[in-house]
Amino acid sequence: xxxxxxxxxxxxxxxxxxxxxxxxxxxxxxxxxxxxxxxxxxxxxxxxxxxxxxxxxxxxxxxxxxxxxxxxxxxxxxxxxxxxxxxxxxxxxxxxxxxxxxxxxxxxxxxxxxxxxxxxxxxxxxxxxxxxxxxxxxxxxxxxxxxxxxxxxxxxxxxxxxxxxxxxxxxxxxxxxxxxxxxxxxxxxxxxxxxxxxxxxxxxxxxxxxxxxxxxxxxxxxxxxxxxxxxxxxxxxxxxxxxxxxxxxxxxxxxxxxxxxxxxxxxxxxxxxxxxx
Amino acid sequence: xxxxxxxxxxxxxxxxxxxxxxxxxxxxxxxxxxxxxxxxxxxxxxxxxxxxxxxxxxxxxxxxxxxxxxxxxxxxxxxxxxxxxxxxxxxxxxxxxxxxxxxxxxxxxxxxxxxxxxxxxxxxxxxxxxxxxxxxxxxxxxxxxxxxxxxxxxxxxxxxxxxxxxxxxxxxxxxxxxxxxxxxxxxxxxxxxxxxxxxxxxxxxxxxxxxxxxxxxxxxxxxxxxxxxxxxxxxxxxxxxxxxxxxxxxxxxxxxxxxxxxxxxxxxxxxxxxxxxxxxxxxxxxxxxxxxxxxxxxxxxx
Numbered sequence: 001x002x003x004x005x006x007x008x009x010x011x012x013x014x015x016x017x018x019x020x021x022x023x024x025x026x027x028x029x030x031x032x033x034x035x036x037x038x039x040x041x042x043x044x045x046x047x048x049x050x051x052x053x054x055x056x057x058x059x060x061x062x063x064x065x066x067x068x069x070x071x072x073x074x075x076x077x078x079x080x081x082x083x084x085x086x087x088x089x090x091x092x093x094x095x096x097x098x099x100x101x102x103x104x105x106x107x108x109x110x111x112x113x114x115x116x117x118x119x120x121x122x123x124x125x126x127x128x129x130x131x132x133x134x135x136x137x138x139x140x141x142x143x144x145x146x147x148x149x150x151x152x153x154x155x156x157x158x159x160x161x162x163x164x165x166x167x168x169x170x171x172x173x174x175x176x177x178x179x180x181x182x183x184x185x186x187x188x189x190x191x192x193x194x195x196x197x198x199x200x201x202x203x204x205x206x207x208x209x210x211x212x213x214x215x216x217x218x219x220x221x222x223x224x225x226x227x228x229x230x231x232x233x234x235x236x237x238x239x240x241x242x243x244x245x246x247x248x249x250x251x252x253x254x255x256x257x258x259x260x261x262x263x264x265x266x267x268x269x270x271x272x273x274x275x276x277x
Numbered sequence: 278x279x280x281x282x283x284x285x286x287x288x289x290x291x292x293x294x295x296x297x298x299x300x301x302x303x304x305x306x307x308x309x310x311x312x313x314x315x316x317x318x319x320x321x322x323x324x325x326x327x328x329x330x331x332x333x334x335x336x337x338x339x340x341x342x343x344x345x346x347x348x349x350x351x352x353x354x355x356x357x358x359x360x361x362x363x364x365x366x367x368x369x370x371x372x373x374x375x376x377x378x379x380x381x382x383x384x385x386x387x388x389x390x391x392x393x394x395x396x397x398x399x400x401x402x403x404x405x406x407x408x409x410x411x412x413x414x415x416x417x418x419x420x421x422x423x424x425x426x427x428x429x430x431x432x433x434x435x436x437x438x439x440x441x442x443x444x445x446x447x448x449x450x451x452x453x454x455x456x457x458x459x460x461x462x463x464x465x466x467x468x469x470x471x472x473x474x475x476x477x478x479x480x481x482x483x484x485x486x487x488x489x490x491x492x493x494x495x496x497x498x499x500x501x502x503x504x505x506x507x508x509x510x511x512x513x514x515x516x517x518x519x520x521x522x523x524x525x526x527x528x529x530x531x532x533x534x535x536x537x538x539x540x541x542x543x544x545x546x547x548x549x550x551x552x553x554x555x556x557x558x559x560x561x562x563x564x565x566x567x568x569x570x571x572x573x574x575x576x577x578x579x
Contacts, residue, residue, distance in 0.1 A: 008401075011394035015417055015457060018391060022450035023420050026431030033434050087327055090320065098324070103571050104562065105328045110575075111511040112335065112558040115532045116551040119539055120334025123341055123548070128350035152334060163577055213424020216517050220539060230426050237430055237522065247434065250427045257424075 034247035044243060052244040056252065061227060069228040069253070070260055072143060073212035076150045077204045083151070084158025084203060089192060091159065092166040093174070102159070110156045118220050121149045125221070141223035149217040154207045161203030165196045197272050204268075205261050212257045229253040335555050342548035349543050364549040369538075373531035374550075377514050380445065380530055384452040385510035388460045391453070392505055396464020397494065401473070414465055418458040425455055429519035436523070444525030451519045456509035463508065466576065467501025468494070504574045507565050511558065 037049040056062065091102045109117065125131050125140040125148075132138055139145045169192060177191045193200075215230035222228070224235075229249055237246035337351045342360055344353030364370050399413050420428065429451060436447045471494065479493045480486075495502070520530045531554065538547050565574055 009398060011398040012413060012417075014391045015395040015461065018450065018453055018457065019417075019420070022432065023428065023454045026428065026435040027423075029435040029438060030427070030431035083327060083330075086323065090324055101324070101328065104566065106331050107575060108559075108562045108571060109331050109335070111508070111515065111562060113515050113532055113535075113551070113554050115517050115536050115539075116338060116555050117334040119535065119547065119551055120337040122539065122543070123337045123349055123351045124333065126543070128348065129337075130351050149334075152331065155331070160575055160577070209422065209424065213426055215424075215426050215521075216536060220536075224540065230424065233426055233430060234521070237433070243434055246430055250430050254423060254427055 030247045030250060033243050034251055036244055038242065038244040040242070052248045056245060056248045065227045065229060065232060066252070066256055068143075069212050069230075070256065072147060072150070072218075072228060073208050073257075073260075075147055076154065076211040077207045079147070079151050080155040080158045080207050081200055081204055084155050085162060085193065085196065085200065087155075088159045088162045088166055088196075089188065091163065092169070093171075107156045107159055109152075114153055115216055117152060118149050118217050121145060121152070122220055140221065141226075143222060146218050146222035146226065149221045150211045150214060153214070153217065154210050157206050157210065158200075158203040161206055162196045162199035165199030166192065169195050197268075201265060201268055205265060208261060208264070209257055212260075213253065229256065338548050338555060339552045342545060342552040344545050344548075346545070349545050349548060353545075360545040360549040361553075364546040364553075367546060367550075369529075369534050370531070370546075370550045372527075373529055373534035376445075376528050377531040380448055380452060380520075381510045381513040383445075383449050384456055384513040385506045387449065388453050388456045388509040389464075389502060389505040392457055392460025392464045392509075393495075393498070393502065395457075395461045396466075396498075396501070397468050397490075399461070400465040400468025401471070401476075414462065417461045420454045421458050425516065425518035428454055429522040432519070433522035442525065443523055444528040448520060448523045448528070448530070451523050452513045452516060455516060455519060456512045459508050459512065460505040462576065463501050463505045463574075464498065467498040471497050500569045500573060503569050504565070507561065508574050511561065514554075514558075 033044070034052055035048050035050070036044045036052075037047045038044050038052065087102055087106055091099055094102070122140065123129050125145045127138075127140075129140075132140075174187055174191060177187045182190065212228075213230055215234050218226045218228050218231050219234065222231070225231075229252060233246050233249045233253065236242045236249055341349050341351050341353045343356050343358065344350065344360065345355030345357035346353070395413075395417060399417075432447060432451050433443070436443065441447060475497065476489050476493055479489045484493065515532065516530075517532045517536055520533045521536070524530065524533055531550070535547060535551060535554075538544075562571065565571055
């Protein structure tokens with residue numbers, strides 16, 4: 001069995017080797033960098049130091065930055081779940097034309113350059129854009145523009161995540177619910193959504209990760225000094241040339257989204273179990 | 278009366294007003310107990326709004342690229358294609374397009390090759406060792422758990438420390454990490470759908486391992502390979518977060534060029550090059566839809 005197992009695992013080697021060199025090593029090095037002494041004059045020089053973490057976590061606005069990162073991603077998740085569920089239900093129970101329209105018009109844009117789409121929102125909300133012209137509101141460089149841009153980028157991820165759960169619902173179950181007198185809204189709320197909860201949880205987690213880690217959208221739509229963790233990572237690394245601080249912000253970002261996702265998943269799952277009973 | 282359609286004539290039998298020749302829409306409250314048409318319309322409107330929301334930024338970009346004014350606005354003023362010629366005489370955009378195409382093609386080929394091998398190891402044994410193959414599939418999708426930004430920053434610091442020059446040689450591994458999880462997933466699914474009797478039949482008929490893989494298995498997962506190539510190419514072409522860190526002075530992928538132009542000054546030539554990128558992606562999406570189907574690309578069950 002040993003030899004056979006080795007032979008059958010051999011094709012996994014290139015993938016594992018790639019990850020070791022291009023993923024694991026860089027991540028470990030990121031942790032290493034964040035703990036090195038650094039000065040603007042000497043760059044990174046020998047020795048361990050907790051100075052970077054002390055200055056990153058001790059900054060007066062760090063709480064606000066973390067909160068804004070989490071809050072923005074949370075709002076994006078909620079809006080994306082509502083729109084995405086609606087679209088997914090239409091996709092699951094719609095005609096083949098509806099499916100094609102959704103596939104090309106809603107899911108397809110996932111693969112169209114995100115920087116191009118974000119640029120579209122910059123023009124839409126910016127000075128000279130139709131939005132400011134019609135409403136008189138200046139939304140460029142605000143959280144709202146950022147949230148709109150992020151929902152636009154990631155809503156299709158919810159559709160993809162809930163479709164497997166929805167495809168398990170049989171048409172006969174929906175028909176049975178209708179025969180028993182449930183209205184369409186009742187069917188959606190009491191038959192379809194409960195069965196889609198696992199997909200909604202994974203969709204929510206995926207969108208949360210994507211939204212909390214996005215850098216282009218907050219930078220272009222929220223403003224170059226928009227206070228969220230990814231923008232901090234970006235500016236510390238490429239504008240302020242402070243590798244340890246950039247690394248520390250990146251690690252903080254990973255930790256924060258991990259904590260939120262795990263808490264959220266546990267919380268929602270236990271709520272769902274209670275509700276299910 | 279001749280203008281009134283057959284539905285109304287059918288209705289008119291027990292409807293004295295319609296019988297008198299007055300046209301009444303079928304979906305009016307008095308028309309019948311069914312409210313289906315009305316509901317269909319409202320569902321259609323919701324879908325239309327979502328579509329508009331999804332496509333709005335692309336519409337804005339395309340519309341503004343045809344402006345004849347010197348500044349960007351939406352809706353654009355006048356009509357002219359001059360900004361396309363301005364964009365395509367800009368060496369930064371041209372070299373960006375070349376860089377992105379080269380990077381995307383290399384990434385797609387290597388990711389699909391590695392992904393096919395890994396997908397075969399995972400998908401072909403799915404019948405007996407579900408637990409273990411589930412573990413491998415999960416392990417190989419771990420990079421998706423981290424924001425690309427973090428992978429990009431780590432790679433920048435790691436390769437700089439190792440004295441490896443930035444540019445194509447580090448961008449390819451960086452993009453492989455981003456795209457390989459998708460390729461592995463697509464290929465694992467493709468291989469798991471292959472009837473295990475087919476390769477063993479080929480072996481019984483005397484084909485060697487390599488021959489079975491190349492002549493029997495590969496043609497069976499052709500759809501998966503095409504899907505993997507298309508998806509990994511598009512994902513690589515889309516990436517900004519990793520490219521932002523790993524670009525060199527002379528090798529800058531197009532999305533990074535566009536990004537830095539937007540942060541400096543906004544002019545219609547950015548719209549023009551963006552519109553071309555969007556059009557290229559749409560063409561590729563339509564080709565994929567026509568050949569293997571987008572549902573295959575996104576892993577949607579038919």
